Amino acid sequence: MNRRTFGKTILGLTAAAVALSFGIGGFAGAVAAQDKLKVGFVYVGPVSDHGYSYQHDVGRRAVEEALGDKVTTTFVENVPEGADAERVIDQLAASGHGLIFTTSFGFMNPTLKVAKRYPNVKFEHATGYKRDANVATYSARFYEGRTIAGEIAGKMTKSNVIGYIASFPIPEVVGGINAFTIALRKVNPEAQVRVVWVNSWYDPPKEAEAAKALLDQSADVIVQHTDSPAPIQVAEQAGKWAVGQSSDMTRFGPKAHLTAIVDDWNGYYIDRVKAVLDGTWQPIDTWGGLKDKMLFMAPYNPAIPGDVVEMVEKTRVDIMEGRRHSFDGPVKDQSGKVVIAEGKHASDEEILKMDWFVEGVVGKLPK
């Protein structure tokens, strides 16, 4: 269920190997002067993953840059989700941090547990749904980016088959596939999406194998909801298209890379640190989209025709200004039943619980 849990274990031995040797990355960052606010960040991966954790660390550095005279930041990377996470978060809280960001879904319960022990420390948990008096939650509406990617893919495909490499069948991923497919078929009703689940957030060889399999099945655009650039490399090699994930992956396939849905936490992190400094911090839930600049599209591939760029730019502005929603009705499910009526769009709650595929997706959703 979680954002990158699941060590790729074949034997318990491998699990032990991973747990032991990855262990807990060392504490990094400066020791704070007494009067500065100490802000801690907990990452599930290495900051060098050039994907999900990397983008959070970009946010941390933005905080340092903007408010460096008032705060110091600390980060702990490679923190496994589970019991170790609680220890790491507790250690940050105990060592005088006033605000702690825990950036992975699987840190939810450890964060809440530690938060109970340190009522004066403020916590922010990414992509979760449980809050407390001193725990806020935040996430981004990644699906808005998928709408734009879907329109581009619909215009670029020649075979009308899109290959979609998916991680786990959780609502975030399913909603992403649906938002993509709705937009894809809006501009190209003939196109279909083939989904392959790799059951991992990060397994470059497996993602590459999945990309190859999809290309062999005549897909000519590869979309991914996994974090490694391996699928982009495969598409580049085959002379096909690909859409990147989490960060700009152009350098892994300059010809293939159509665009990427890039996470941007900079503004949010700076705002939340400021709120703590001003004393206005509240344990709220934030779910920001394109409008809030929590995500943006990587530069479009120059090979995309001008009228297509114009079209998707209009879509982007429409989404930002509320004229368009990624789940605008009428939307049919795979059986052809209208699930979202004309003139309506899916509510936030419906998106957060999404467990069905829209028409145009090939394959059953694993339950």
Added chain:
Amino acid sequence: MTDLLILGPVIGSMIVAATPLLYAALGELVVEKSGVLNLGVEGLMLTGAVCGFAAGYSSGSLVVGVVGGALAGALLGALFGLLVLFLMTNQVATGLALTLFGVGLSALIGQGYVGIPMSKAGVIRIPVLSDLPILGPALFAHDALVYLGLLAVPAVAWFLYRTRAGLVLRAVGENHAAAHALGYKVLRIRFLAILFGGAMSGIAGAYLSLMYTPMWAENMTAGRGWIALALVVFATWRPGRVLVGAWLFGGVTIMQLHVQGLGFAVPSQLLSMLPYLATVVVLVAISRDVTRIRLNAPASLGKIFHPDA
């Protein structure tokens, strides 16, 4: 017809997916034939992957990269050999430690190499043959290491069963005391076998980081070292069967992705399990056949040799 034509690239993908397994398993087979059990294949592969990538990236040459990966694997193998042969540590524990060590070491070495792309090796299309329908893309349009891996199978078989050196190596693995009494340098022979195994695991890792997905990512072997270990037993220590096992494994891995893409209503988690399930089933099946195991399993496997005893 188009449905049939897809078989070519699918079989091709299977053979490519099997290649790293083939290298690592062949190396381990030789090590085990000499009577040493090295459970550190995963660690050796990771070290080979990161060092191969570093060497290839710095030099801009894939050949240098692959050689670098092999050398790194052999070097780490030498450390293992030193421990288990000359300091007589327990082979199982040392092998596991080697895996743990390799995971950490490769992550440390790889820090500066994460997220750097590298261009992929070209495919060598064998003239005429590669233009055949189905068979062409399946067998005759791969990178050099795939062909070399296929050649390594008969080479290892020939060495083990047709050369004097191979006979001596097997003798050492069967009964090290007798081989010692005949004047063979048991430790030296085993050390050389371990070096070979390390180098092969290193090449397997370098194949992943240089050819398969040309980049370095922490823990990118994702358990393939353990599969290679299982393949050796699966193959009852016969090189030809290692090839069959590697293809079978690569085949199930690729097929499950295709089945999903075609939209069959089979849970993907179950499909992801299939390769491992297949390994377990075959292991159970062959383990029941005692004679086959006895005929091929090295009798001194995992036993410590004391030269003065």
